[in-house]
Amino acid sequence: MPWLIWATAVAIVLATGRELSVGPLLAAIPAVAAICRRWPAIVGFGLLAAVTQTTLRWGLPTLGTSSFPMVTASIAMVTVTCVIASLARERGDRTVTHLRSLARGVQEAILRPLPRTSCGYRLSGLYRAADTEALVGGDFYEAIPTPWGLRIVVGDVAGKGLPAVDATVTLLGAFREASCTEPDLGAVAQRMDESLRRRQEATGDDRHATALLVEVGRERDCTFVNCGHVLPYLMTGDTVTELPVPPSLPLGLLHLADDDRPTTSRHSFPPRSRIVMVSDGVTEARDATGAFYDLQGALPSLTSHSTAGLTNALLQRVSDHTAGTPQDDTTIVAVTRQATNRPEPAVPSRAAMTI
Structure with a gap:
């Protein structure tokens, strides 16, 4: 799904040729990746979204100045937030796994x-x-x-x-x-x-x-x-x-x-x-x-x-x-x-x- 969103954003810009910002769509990439991926993958998708946004902003004259630098900053903030959430989820998963192991031991004792x-x-x-x-x-x-x-x-x-x-x-x-x-x-x-x-x-x-x-x-x-x-x-x-x-x-x-x-x-x-x-x-x-x-x-x-x-x-x-x-x-x-x-x-x- 993160790759699909990235490809959709690039396709929209290349197909329209108008002053159209896809920054909000790119900002969704690390958020979607955080649903089921670990923090290294989230960081990677965040970097992909930021690099893509920067390339589109400076590499395509048709965009002019409509894509504000704040979009890249938003992508960075979303990525950091999702990494923190992913680390918390992984810690919770380890706790649940440990508790299930203890529960299995209790079950076998009962x-x-x-x-x-x-x-x-x-x-x-x-x-x-x-x-x-x-x-x-x-x-x-x-x-x-x-x-x-x-x-x-x-x-x-x-x-x-x-x-x-x-x-x-x-x-x-x-x-x-x-x-x-x-x-x-x-x-x-x-x-x-x-x-x-x-x-x-x-x-x-x-x-x-x-x-x-x-x-x-x-x-x-x-x-x-x-x-x-x-x-x-x-x-x-x-x-x-x-x-x-x-x-x-x-x-x-x-x-x-x-x-x-x-x-x-x-x-x-x-x-x-x-x-x-x-x-x-x-x-x-x-x-x-x-x-x-x-x-x-x-x-x-x-x-x-x-x-x-x-x-x-x-x-x-x-x-x-x-x-x-x-x-x-x-x-x-x-x-x-x-x-x-x-x-x-x-x-x-x-x-x-x-x-």
Whole structure:
């Protein structure tokens, strides 16, 4: 664009042959260059504009004295101003890059990448924040091998912003601690509820959270605790079934129930089958007409995908459904039971989580 403006200015003078000053047009060259170029290029375009203005003023008699020296001075002032603005922008860009690097570190500390395999199961977890500028939000997930089997949680804190992130940290810390000390999965959820309520009392922020906890081990069954979360799906061959996991109250509200220990339920989990857990960012995703995304209808077409391939494909389909403008944070976790439950070393993989 700066070159186009320069060529246009020269062409106007050569074509008209009249007393016509193109100084204001030339003064725009360094300003346009400042939009996306660094300061050396801005200086170069400023010099080009000044030299061109001087050449036109003294080299073409038809211009006479109509092009005042003040135009060249204006070009110099615009160039200096744009250089200062460019330096400030570059400094701001470096600051943003640094902050993004720190945010990525915070994200990996909060939402650690799931291992590809653990305890004889294949895992994949994806998270996408509704705010494209944010790397963390109110959704969370984790998978931890314990003496009682592999324990997984998928949750969604009410609201957004830093308070939601703070509540997420509280809940994940409680889950990681309780999973390795509590033999009962319902007690793990209860410990998470107690931690969130202590945070409510300390901060005055009474937000709650939904969560789905699952425990899978060597047996053909799996255990669920549902604290008001979206129901999971079992994929066996080409069959997709929504598992009827009875819900309890959300975390932070369990004390309002007659029994603050949430209900546990067991379901069959055959070899080579898969459990898919999502947040309401998937089930409540709307298209331009307001229609919700049909998760149960979409899953049968993904049965041939690998565990990681399924989560990636599902996240892409949800994004296509909302035309790339999600209304809420989106979390997808899939766990596949392998043919045998021979314990395998957990290998962390950054590719297991996409932003």
